[in-house]
Amino acid sequence: MRPRFLQPGVCAVATLLGRAAGACLDGGSQDTINQLLQQGGPNTVVSLCPGATIPITDSIVFTAPGQEISTEGYPTDDTRATIIIQPGSNATVAIRGNWQDRVRVLNVQIDGNRPNAGPLGGDALLEMGGGTTGQTVSHAVVKNTRSWSCLHLIASGQDDNPCRNATITFNTVGPCGTEGVDETGRGLWADGLSIECTATTVTDNSVTGATDGGIVIFGSPGSTFLRNTITSSDTQRQFGAINMVDPNYNGNYSGVVVSDNIITGTGNGFIELGIGMGSQVWSNPHPLNNFGPTTVTNNIFRGNVGFSIVINGWEDGLSVTGNDVSHIHSPSSDFADASSCGSQQQAAFAANRQLVVYNPGAGTPLTLQPDFYELPANASNWLCLGHPLPTQQSFAPGALSVNAQTSTVVLLQNFRVQVQGDGNLVGYDTAGGEWTVKWASSRYSSNCGSDGSKCEVDFGGDGNLVLYDAQGPVWDSGTSGRGKTLVFYNAAPWVVVMGEEGQTLWTIADLS
Numbered sequence: 242m243r244p245r246f247l248q249p250g251v252c253a254v255a256t257l258l259g260r261a262a263g264a265c266l267d268g269g270s271q272d273t274i275n276q277l278l279q280q281g282g283p284n285t286v287v288s289l290c291p292g293a294t295i296p297i298t299d300s301i302v303f304t305a306p307g308q309e310i311s312t313e314g315y316p317t318d319d320t321r322a323t324i325i326i327q328p329g330s331n332a333t334v335a336i337r338g339n340w341q342d343r344v345r346v347l348n349v350q351i352d353g354n355r356p357n358a359g360p361l362g363g364d365a366l367l368e369m370g371g372g373t374t375g376q377t378v379s380h381a382v383v384k385n386t387r388s389w390s391c392l393h394l395i396a397s398g399q400d401d402n403p404c405r406n407a408t409i410t411f412n413t414v415g416p417c418g419t420e421g422v423d424e425t426g427r428g429l430w431a432d433g434l435s436i437e438c439t440a441t442t443v444t445d446n447s448v449t450g451a452t453d454g455g456i457v458i459f460g461s462p463g464s465t466f467l468r469n470t471i472t473s474s475d476t477q478r479q480f481g482a483i484n485m486v487d488p489n490y491n492g493n494y495s496g497v498v499v500s501d502n503i504i505t506g507t508g509n510g511f512i513e514l515g516i517g518m519g520s521q522v523w524s525n526p527h528p529l530n531n532f533g534p535t536t537v538t539n540n541i542f543r544g545n546v547g548f549s550i551v552i553n554g555w556e557d558g559l560s561v562t563g564n565d566v567s568h569i570h571s572p573s574s575d576f577a578d579a580s581s582c583g584s585q586q587q588a589a590f591a592a593n594r595q596l597v598v599y600n601p602g603a604g605t606p607l608t609l610q611p612d613f614y615e616l617p618a619n620a621s622n623w624l625c626l627g628h629p630l631p632t633q634q635s636f637a638p639g640a641l642s643v644n645a646q647t648s649t650v651v652l653l654q655n656f657r658v659q660v661q662g663d664g665n666l667v668g669y670d671t672a673g674g675e676w677t678v679k680w681a682s683s684r685y686s687s688n689c690g691s692d693g694s695k696c697e698v699d700f701g702g703d704g705n706l707v708l709y710d711a712q713g714p715v716w717d718s719g720t721s722g723r724g725k726t727l728v729f730y731n732a733a734p735w736v737v738v739m740g741e742e743g744q745t746l747w748t749i750a751d752l753s
């Protein structure tokens with residue numbers, strides 16, 4: 242598109258009333274837009290041309306109440322202008338609208354460009370809220386955040402001037418983050434919408450491929466969350482669809498309504514927790530209950546969702562009715578694995594329980610639809626599912642080396658093999674959250690080092706399976722030069738070294 246030149250502060254700027262007079266902005270950078278906002282003052286509208294791309298290396302910042310960034314003509318298709326973070330920059334925030342009343346982001350695409358610019362810690366891609374009223378983000382595309390969230394409405398920290406009365410509607414959000422951690426162990430996941438704002442309307446948004454929470458409700462008393470669709474990635478794990486687990490606003494969820502949302506896990510992806518409610522449900526339980534009165538009605542759950550609604554750690558009013566879990570994929574073990582869960586979570590998972598409550602942890606008054614399963618005992622942390630595990634795992638020569646500090650050799654369906662600090666290599670059945678020894682090398686060493694790092698199980702490049710300690714080999718499979726594949730199974734014969742033709746050369750039973 243041919244760039245149109247523009248007089249900063251004149252052509253692209255129009256007040257709400259005089260919008261038709263302005264030409265649109267067809268290029269530039271954050272500096273172009275920031276100059277327009279600074280010079281234009283309150284109610285400045287920066288109107289981007291349809292199809293325009295604005296590469297940015299730093300944030301665009303609203304500087305006065307009532308300012309707006311939008312695409313001319315307010316299209317809702319892919320002609321919406323794109324604001325995109327450039328590789329090589331350290332920006333995580335594309336637009337910052339904190340502490341400005343009634344600012345608006347309308348009908349634009351905001352791309353954090355994570356696949357090219359890389360993940361980076363920092364504030365959310367669209368960072369709004371603070372002590373304000375009347376902010377709006379509508380008909381925007383918000384995707385590929387580099388940081389922890391695609392869109393964040395932050396609280397103000399001021400009781401007499403809370404974040405309030407924001408409108409987040411008809412946005413297309415995601416993907417946001419990826420599952421797993423980076424090489425330093427930092428989580429790569431991200432939220433879709435992170436809402437910490439009172440009396441706010443979050444409706445008709447579509448959030449696809451968020452990997453932390455699809456919509457995270459941080460307290461936010463008086464806010465409504467209606468008709469949103471939350472869909473997992475086709476391949477990745479998503480922690481939660483709608484989270485009501487955090488203690489912001491001292492756990493105040495009074496007046497919050499979560500209704501008519503559609504939550505779907507698809508493909509080989511899945512959502513661990515559809516709607517988690519209460520202080521005991523997430524992986525970071527905290528002692529004080531969240532509180533209502535709160536309403537969760539007529540939400541629909543479909544496909545790969547591990548647990549649709551779990552309630553524990555609530556008080557002062559909860560009504561959960563009319564939610565439909567009839568389209569959940571069953572059995573849950575087709576799409577997820579509960580090996581890392583506690584025993585009650587494993588039991589509920591094995592029985593495909595979708596609506597789960599710990600009644601003493603749900604408070605009064607309590608109205609629940611009849612199909613809830615009542616937990617017999619208190620259970621915290623329902624964020625414990627992983628992808629399905631295989632029943633066997635194979636290694637080529639040179640491909641396996643694990644020491645007793647790392648410990649886990651393989652994780653299989655209901656089974657774990659680990660090398661321990663006394664040199665023992667052990668296979669455990671883990672079904673039901675109870676570990677039962679199924680086999681062990683029963684060869685020990687007192688030379689593993691204080692952290693276990695000196696004892697190592699190794700399928701060498703020569704095809705020999707060896708357990709080493711600080712002084713050398715403790716035992717081996719005697720298959721040097723012949724072993725071509727090492728296989729661990731979750732059933733007998735448990736551990737096998739195979740030769741060229743797939744024939745068994747050695748099994749763990751040969752050690753005894």
Ligand SMILES: *[C@@H]1O[C@H](CO)[C@@H](O)[C@H](O)[C@H]1NC(C)=O
Pocket residue numbers: 329330331
């Ligand atoms: C990004 O941050 C790193 C680390 O602080 C710094 O070395 C680098 O110069 C920054 N790059 C840009 C483009 O600001």
Ligand SMILES: *[C@@H]1O[C@H](CO)[C@@H](O)[C@H](O)[C@H]1NC(C)=O
Pocket residue numbers: 343374375376377406408
């Ligand atoms: C809420 O925000 C809208 C703008 O989105 C504004 O028109 C309205 O006056 C605000 N209401 C209150 C109670 O602040």
Ligand SMILES: *[C@@H]1O[C@H](CO)[C@@H](O)[C@H](O)[C@H]1NC(C)=O
Pocket residue numbers: 439462463493494495
């Ligand atoms: C919870 O929030 C509502 C709405 O802001 C407020 O009216 C109420 O007093 C709060 N409850 C408590 C116990 O703080």
Ligand SMILES: *[C@@H]1O[C@H](CO)[C@@H](O)[C@H](O)[C@H]1NC(C)=O
Pocket residue numbers: 521526527528601602619620621
């Ligand atoms: C459930 O256990 C948690 C963590 O120990 C505790 O804080 C909570 O009070 C318990 N709930 C009930 C209803 O006893």
